[in-house]
Amino acid sequence: MAATAPRPTTRKRPADASRRRTAGRRDRVQWKGYLYALPALTVLTVFLLVPLGQLVRISLYHWDGLSASTWAGLANYTEIARDPQLRASFGHSFVLIFFFALVPIALALTLAAVTTRAARLRGVSVFRAVIFLPQVVAMVVTATAWTAVYAPEGVLNKALNTVGLESVNRSWLGDFGTALPAVGLIGTWLEIGLCLVLFIAGIGQIPRELYEAAKVDGAGAVREFFAVTLPGLRGQITVALTLTVIAALRTFDLVYVATHGGPGNATSLPAFEVYNRAFNTGQVGSACAIAVVLTGVILLLTFLITKLQPEDDGS
C-alpha cells in the first residue's frame, strides 16, 4: 500500500534521503498518495475506527445492553484488575501463547529443517499439505472433532488403554488440571502447519551457497541448522510469532465450542468473557472494557515482537 511514492536512490544514501524529506517536495507527493488510500480509509473508519471509539466509550458505562446506561468511569477497568476470575482469564491466555506460539514454532522449525533436507523424497508436498490442513478447517469443526478425541471414552483414552496406560485415563477437557493444556494442544495442532509453511518458504530463500559453505567448513546437520537456517529464518519467525500470539490471545470459538470456559472457569479466556458478558449476562460495559484491554495487550505484544524483526532483512 505504501509503494505509491516514487523512490529514487534513497536506499543507498540515507543521509541524502533525510535531506530530501525536509525539502517539502516529498510531503506534497505523500499527501497526493493519501487520495488513493481514501476509499480504503473511509471503509476502515466506518467499520473499524468508529466502532472502536464506541467500544471505548461504552467501556466507561454500566450498561445492560437495553436500558439507560449509567456512567461508570474506570470502574469496569478496575474490576478487571480486582476480579480474580477475570485476571485468571488473562492468565490463561498467556498459557495459551506457550501452546499456540512457542511449541508450534519450535516443532515447525525442527520439521522444516528435516523436510528440506529430505526435499528429494517423494510425496513431500502431500506431507506438507496434510500438515497445513488444520489451518483450512473451520475452528468449530476442529473443536468438535477434538472434543470427541478428548472425551472420557474418546480416541485418546482408548489409545492410552491399548498401550497399557489406563491409569492416565481421564476426561481431558473436564479435568481441572488438564483442560487448559488440552485446549492449548489443539492450538498447537492448528498453528504448526502455518509455521511450517512459512519456514519452508523461508528456507527456500536462503542462498544455497551458505549451506555449501557450511558443508565445506565441516558443519553437521545440527550445526548447519543453528548457523545458517535459524538466522536466515528470523523474519519468518517474527511473522509466525505475531500471527500465532494473536491467535492465542483472541481464541474464542475453540473454547466456546469445546468447554464453554469450563470446567468451572478453568479455560475461560478474555475473548470468551467479552462474548459472554455482552450477550449473555448483560454486562456490556464490562465486556467492552475487557475488549479494550485485550486489544491493548495484543497491540503491545505485536509491537514487542516486531522489535525482534531484523533491521536489515535482505534484498
Next chain:
Amino acid sequence: MSDRTRPARPRHLATAVLAVACLATAAACAPGPSGDSPKSAAKSNASPVSTDPATAGKVTLTEWDQNTDTGTNASTAALNKAFMKKYPNVTIKRVSRSFSDLKTTLKLALSSDNPPDVVQANQGYPDMGAFVKAGLLQPVDRFAKAYGWNTAFPSQLLDLNKFSTDGKTWKTGNLYGVSQTGELVGVFYNRAKLKSLGLTAPTTLAQFETALAKAKASGLLPISYGDSDKSPGIHIFGVVQAATAGKDEVRKLVFNDGGAKWTDAGTVKAGQTLRDWATKGYLSSGFNGQSGDQAAAAFAQGKSLFLVDGTWQAATLAPKMGKNAGFTALSPSAGASPLTQGGVGLAWAVTSKSKHPDVAAAYLNFLVDQQGMQVSADNGNLPALPPADYKPAAGTVQADVLDAWTAVSQKDGLLPYLDYTTPTFYDTLTAAIQELTAGQLTPQKFGETLQSDYSSFQQSK
C-alpha cells in the same frame, strides 16, 4: 520482505491522529436510551380490545420463537398455518432460533427500530425483567381479561410471566405474556433395569439414593450425567436442593424475597449430597468433559439406571426406549407432595412497538386456547393446560410426565429455575457446580460463591 512492509513514520502519526479523531466523534453519546422511562406503558390497560383479527385489514405479524425441537416446531408450524387459514388477511412471519441463539439475539432485535410483534421471552430477571425494565414489552393484562387467560391459567403459572413496570420485581405487577407448554425437571428411569434391581420408581430423595447405591453395588452406572455444556448441572442440583432446602427456601432465594441465603443449611446440604454422588461414582466418569446429549444418549442405550433432566427430553427418549422409559418427580419426604423445578415454557409476549397489538394478542390466544393446547399435545409436547381428553397411552413416558405435571402443578410443587435469580447467576452457578462436583470447592464455599453473586445483585438493583 523489504521496506514495503515497513511504512514510513509520518503515516503512523497520521493514522494515530485519525484514530483519535474518530474516537472523539464516536464518543459523543452515551450508550442505551437516554434516561427516559419506559415509553409505551401509557397505552396499556385502558383502550378496548378488538378480539377479531379479521377486521384488522391486511396485517403482517412477525414472531420469534425458540421452538426448534421436533415437537414444538411441528406444533408451532401447524398453529401458524391454521391461524392464517382462519384469518386470510393476516400473514405470520416466523423466525425460529435455538434457545441460546434466541437469548443472544433477541435483545438486539427488541431494541431495534423495527422489532418483531410477538416474541418468546424467557422468564426471570435476566431476560423478561431486562426487557420490561427497558420498556420493550407491553403489558397484556387487558388481553388476559378479554380472553380469559386470568381464569384459565392457575395463578401460580400466570405469576411467572408477571413483572413490576420497572422490571425490578418479579411475579407481581403487570402480565407480560402467556405460555403454551409446561415443563418439569425430574428423574427418568429405565424400567427394566429398575425391575431387575428389585426396585420401584423412587418418589423421595431417600429412595432415590437407595436406588443409586444399589445400582452402583450391582455394577450398573447409577446416573448418566454430562456437564460439559454446563446446563445439566443446574438441573441435577435443583432436584436435590428442592428436597433438602424445601419449597419456601428455594422460592425465597430465587424470587429475592429475602430471609434466605445461599449459604443456608439446605443449599449447602444439597451441595454436599451432589459432591458425595460424584465421589461415590454415582455419576458418569469424566462428567465435566462429557456433554448432556452424550449422557442422554448413554441413558437411552441402557448404560445407566437414571437420567436427571427435564420433560423436554421425553420426546427424544420415547422413540429410542419405548415403554422402557419412565419419569418421576421426587418429594422431600415420604407422603409429601412432589417438589421440583419447572414451570411454563417461554412466555409469548407482545412487543411495545408492535403496530398490531390486538392481532398479536389474538394470535397468542390462538396458541394457548384449548385447541392450541390440543395441537401442542398432539405433537408430543406437554401443554401447560392439558386438554381434558389428553390421555397418553398408559405405561409410556408421556403418561408419566403428565402424571408428574398434574401432581406437581396442582399441589403447588413448582419451583423456579435457579438461574432466574440474577442476570449473572447462570454463569456463576454452572461454573460453581462444576467446581463442586470436581472437588475444587467445598459445599460451604460453593454456597458462599452463590451468595456473593446474589448479594451484589441485590445491592445494584
